[in-house]
Amino acid sequence: MNSPRTIFHIDMDAFFASIEQRDNPEYRGKPVIVGARPGFRGVVSTASYEARKYGVHSAMPVNEAYRRCPHGIFVTPRGRVYADVSRAIMSIFERFSPCVEQVSVDEAFLDMSGTERLFGSVLNAAKEISERIRVEQKLTGSIGIAPNKFLAKIASDMNKPNGITVAPFDPDQIKKWLAPMPVQKIWGVGKKSAEALARMGICTIGDLQELSIEYLEERFGKNGVSLFDLCRGIDDRPVGNEESIKSISREHTFNVDSQDRGQWQEVLFSLVQDVSKRARSYGVKGQTVFITWRRPDFSRHSRRKPLPFATNAAKLIYESAFELLEELRERSLRLLGVGITGLDEAVQTDLFAQKSLESLEASEAAVDRIVARFGKKVIGKGREVGRKRDLDSFD
Numbered sequence: 001m002n003s004p005r006t007i008f009h010i011d012m013d014a015f016f017a018s019i020e021q022r023d024n025p026e027y028r029g030k031p032v033i034v035g036a037r038p039g040f041r042g043v044v045s046t047a048s049y050e051a052r053k054y055g056v057h058s059a060m061p062v063n064e065a066y067r068r069c070p071h072g073i074f075v076t077p078r079g080r081v082y083a084d085v086s087r088a089i090m091s092i093f094e095r096f097s098p099c100v101e102q103v104s105v106d107e108a109f110l111d112m113s114g115t116e117r118l119f120g121s122v123l124n125a126a127k128e129i130s131e132r133i134r135v136e137q138k139l140t141g142s143i144g145i146a147p148n149k150f151l152a153k154i155a156s157d158m159n160k161p162n163g164i165t166v167a168p169f170d171p172d173q174i175k176k177w178l179a180p181m182p183v184q185k186i187w188g189v190g191k192k193s194a195e196a197l198a199r200m201g202i203c204t205i206g207d208l209q210e211l212s213i214e215y216l217e218e219r220f221g222k223n224g225v226s227l228f229d230l231c232r233g234i235d236d237r238p239v240g241n242e243e244s245i246k247s248i249s250r251e252h253t254f255n256v257d258s259q260d261r262g263q264w265q266e267v268l269f270s271l272v273q274d275v276s277k278r279a280r281s282y283g284v285k286g287q288t289v290f291i292t293w294r295r296p297d298f299s300r301h302s303r304r305k306p307l308p309f310a311t312n313a314a315k316l317i318y319e320s321a322f323e324l325l326e327e328l329r330e331r332s333l334r335l336l337g338v339g340i341t342g343l344d345e346a347v348q349t350d351l352f353a354q355k356s357l358e359s360l361e362a363s364e365a366a367v368d369r370i371v372a373r374f375g376k377k378v379i380g381k382g383r384e385v386g387r388k389r390d391l392d393s394f395d
């Protein structure tokens with residue numbers, strides 16, 4: 001029997017169009033259609049909610065969109081900007097869970113199981129994520145909370161835009177909740193399968209629930225078994241790929257490209273505090289440290305280095321990360337990030353070193369507890385003192 005899980009699915013609202021409305025205040029409250037230019041071949045990437053009222057949607061030929069909404073604001077996509085925002089959003093998610101699976105440019109699953117301790121309740125965590133997206137990116141996303149990926153995805157779509165929806169967690173309630181929904185809500189049931197099912201008189205998930213597993217298997221083979229499970233809301237797929245489960249990182253974009261190595265070190269130091277604190281709160285250690293950076297031309301690069309021991313101690317992570325930074329042959333940086341990987345692998349360390357390492361980790365964990373209780377002001381670790389202003393810009 002698997003232990004119960006809590007999964008979030010987060011999907012940004014009208015993603016490309018909302019970014020355009022954010023960056024061009026004169027577009028706000030208006031029908032914005034991002035995609036090909038009217039008069040040319042090509043399709044709509046997405047439309048703002050104001051434009052959707054006219055029936056405009058993703059993948060519609062742009063000339064059709066123009067017929068439906070001639071007074072719309074037609075915008076050519078700015079891919080690089082969207083990719084940057086996407087990365088920033090994903091890095092917000094990574095602050096809330098070490099297990100994030102990015103599904104598309106504006107969508108991710110987070111395994112939030114066991115995080116109640118950190119955020120009070122999962123609903124509270126969802127509100128905080130939503131708030132971080134609003135404050136840091138001036139955008140909104142919709143969040144679904146459920147015991148698995150399938151239900152979380154359905155939930156996130158139910159109260160768009162800017163909604164938080166909690167799916168039922170009890171098996172009977174889940175069945176009832178799903179019953180009135182159309183069969184297309186099930187992953188893998190596209191237009192063709194839906195038509196085939198409709199010919200059998202099956203239109204809703206509730207209709208599917210009536211069928212026996214034998215019948216479904218005979219009719220649809222292996223897919224029939226998964227239909228049997230999904231229509232009851234059963235889905236055991238784990239969140240994440242190897243990569244996402246095995247790293248914790250933070251990054252900072254400079255307000256203006258920075259040529260100041262002293263500033264790079266300060267930023268690195270602050271970021272390492274966060275990475276280390278998160279690793280401690282999740283009870284994981286890393287074996288490798290990496291730094292990532294972006295040049296002013298937006299190109300992204302990274303370098304990695306093994307840590308002397310698997311650890312989550314800020315001191316050791318910083319020392320290795322600092323060496324990587326020292327080796328950097330860049331004049332100017334747009335962004336700097338740091339992280340640890342190799343979180344799950346078991347490692348052997350020699351016993352003597354292990355002991356001093358444990359006491360270092362224990363003392364840093366003690367600092368976390370004091371800060372959690374009395375606030376950050378009471379403790380400053382050397383360089384953190386006087387850097388509060390800069391630290392604020394990371395949150």
Ligand code: TTP
Nearest residue numbers: 011012013014015016017045046058059106160
């Ligand atoms: P979606 O999340 O599907 O759509 P959305 O974020 O615009 O709107 P919603 O509030 O319904 O989630 O896709 C994310 C982005 O991906 C979208 O803003 C533009 C791009 N996209 C395309 O370019 N073509 C497409 O056909 C789709 C579906 C999306």
Ligand code: MG
Nearest residue numbers: 011012013106
């Ligand atoms: Mg979206």
